Amino acid sequence: MKRLSDRDAAFLAEMGIGPLWSLRAVPETAAEAEAEPAPVGQAAPASAEPGPAVVAKAAPAPQAQPLPPPPMPRQVAEPAARPAWTPPPREESAWGKEAEPERLDVSTMDWSALRQAIASCKHCSACSEGRKPVLGSGARRARWLLAAGTASALDEKAGQPLTGEPGKLLDNMLAAVGMSRESDVYVTTLVKCRPANANGGDRAPTLEEAAACRPFLERERELVGAGLVLTLGQVATNGLLGKPLSEPLAGARGVVHRLGNVPLVATLHPGELLRRGSDKALAWADLCRARAAGEAAGESAGEAAGEASHGRAG
Numbered sequence: 015m016k017r018l019s020d021r022d023a024a025f026l027a028e029m030g031i032g033p034l035w036s037l038r039a040v041p042e043t044a045a046e047a048e049a050e051p052a053p054v055g056q057a058a059p060a061s062a063e064p065g066p067a068v069v070a071k072a073a074p075a076p077q078a079q080p081l082p083p084p085p086m087p088r089q090v091a092e093p094a095a096r097p098a099w100t101p102p103p104r105e106e107s108a109w110g111k112e113a114e115p116e117r118l119d120v121s122t123m124d125w126s127a128l129r130q131a132i133a134s135c136k137h138c139s140a141c142s143e144g145r146k147p148v149l150g151s152g153a154r155r156a157r158w159l160l161a162a163g164t165a166s167a168l169d170e171k172a173g174q175p176l177t178g179e180p181g182k183l184l185d186n187m188l189a190a191v192g193m194s195r196e197s198d199v200y201v202t203t204l205v206k207c208r209p210a211n212a213n214g215g216d217r218a219p220t221l222e223e224a225a226a227c228r229p230f231l232e233r234e235r236e237l238v239g240a241g242l243v244l245t246l247g248q249v250a251t252n253g254l255l256g257k258p259l260s261e262p263l264a265g266a267r268g269v270v271h272r273l274g275n276v277p278l279v280a281t282l283h284p285g286e287l288l289r290r291g292s293d294k295a296l297a298w299a300d301l302c303r304a305r306a307a308g309e310a311a312g313e314s315a316g317e318a319a320g321e322a323s324h325g326r327a328g
Contacts, residue, residue, distance in 0.1 A: 120233045125154070128233055132206050138226040145210065148175055150202030150234055152195040157308060159240035160184075160201045161231060162283060163249025164219055165208045175203045176246075180284035184246075187284070191301050200238045204231055204250045218260075224253035235276070242308035243273050244300075247283030254278065267300065270307045277311050279304040 118131050132147050148165035151174040160176075168178045176184050185195065193199055204219075206227050211217040231254075235243065245251040248263035254273055255266060263280060271278040281300035282293055 120229050121236075123233060125237060128230065128237070132230050135206070135226070135230075138205075138207075138220075138223040145207040146170060146173075147206040148173065148203060148208065149206070150175065150200055152200040153197055154200070154238060156200040156238040156240050157198045157312075158193065158200070158242050158244055158304070159235045159238055160199055160244050160246060161250045161254065162201075162203050162246045163253065164205045164216075165203050166285075167208065167216060169203075170208045175201050176284065179288060183284040183287060187297065187301060190298070191305050200234065200240065202231060202234055204228065204253045206230060219249060221253075221259055224249070224259060228253065232274075235273075241276055241311045242304060243276060243278040244304050245278065245280045247286065251280040267296070268303075270303065277304075277307040279307055 120128055120131055123131060129149055132149060135147070148169050152160075162175055165175050166178070166180075169175050184201075188194055188199060195201060204227055205223050207223075209217045209219045209223060243254070245254060248261065248266075249259055251257075251263060251266045252259050252261050255271060255278070257266075263282065266280040269280075271280070279300055281304070282297050287294055287297055
């Protein structure tokens with residue numbers, strides 16, 4: 015192979031396409047062998063004949079060394095579980111018990127004091143909402159006490175229980191057994207203030223509300239001297255018999271119960287009878303049962319009074 019001249023080698027080097035290698039002559043003598051150019055990458059001796067430029071193959075770039083792993087975070091103890099929030103204790107009275115609104119003893123009140131106590135009562139959520147209580151109406155000395163569960167919005171406006179169409183039906187029912195509100199019956203409600211929802215509509219009363227108002231009804235019964243209690247609807251019936259207010263009325267109908275020393279008979283509310291006219295026959299049976307129970311209770315009371323009078327006379 016023809017050896018490149020210095021001029022050709024320089025020309026190729028300027029163009030950047032110099033040969034990767036060049037032919038060298040075989041040394042004939044030891045002196046020539048010693049004068050052999052040094053390998054690529056080493057400095058050639060100064061006395062060496064200038065030869066064609068040799069493009070050295072680029073050394074591979076050093077690979078990036080992996081970074082050392084970051085230091086482990088310092089272990090921090092987890093905070094202990096936060097205790098559940100508990101409400102602060104209620105204010106205690108001088109006797110060490112929770113302070114509650116003072117409850118008046120209504121067992122000895124007359125009509126005036128009882129009505130004032132009902133008007134100022136704040137013992138349940140119904141009256142604490144600022145609602146106007148609905149007081150009972152009818153005969154102050156009565157044979158029967160009729161108790162509905164709660165007053166309606168119409169009753170609240172009128173200021174007395176069982177008004178409007180339900181009240182008219184009740185008057186007809188009483189007339190069928192020879193009674194009237196004016197002379198024989200006192201009508202009241204178990205819950206004195208109408209329970210209302212956030213929109214002002216009627217809602218079912220709670221057991222707390224029924225229990226808070228029950229002493230008022232008990233005192234009303236004592237003041238009127240009624241010999242029988244007729245409950246109208248499941249709320250009044252269950253509230254006076256100590257049952258869950260949502261328990262169906264059917265379980266209490268058809269039986270004569272006792273409220274203290276007087277009989278109690280349960281029947282449907284007149285408002286229910288207006289919605290289900292077919293149940294009027296059931297209500298009529300309840301009225302007949304109440305009349306019989308009331309007469310039996312009156313006869314028993316009369317006999318007991320007569321025996322007591324006879325004993326005093328003897």
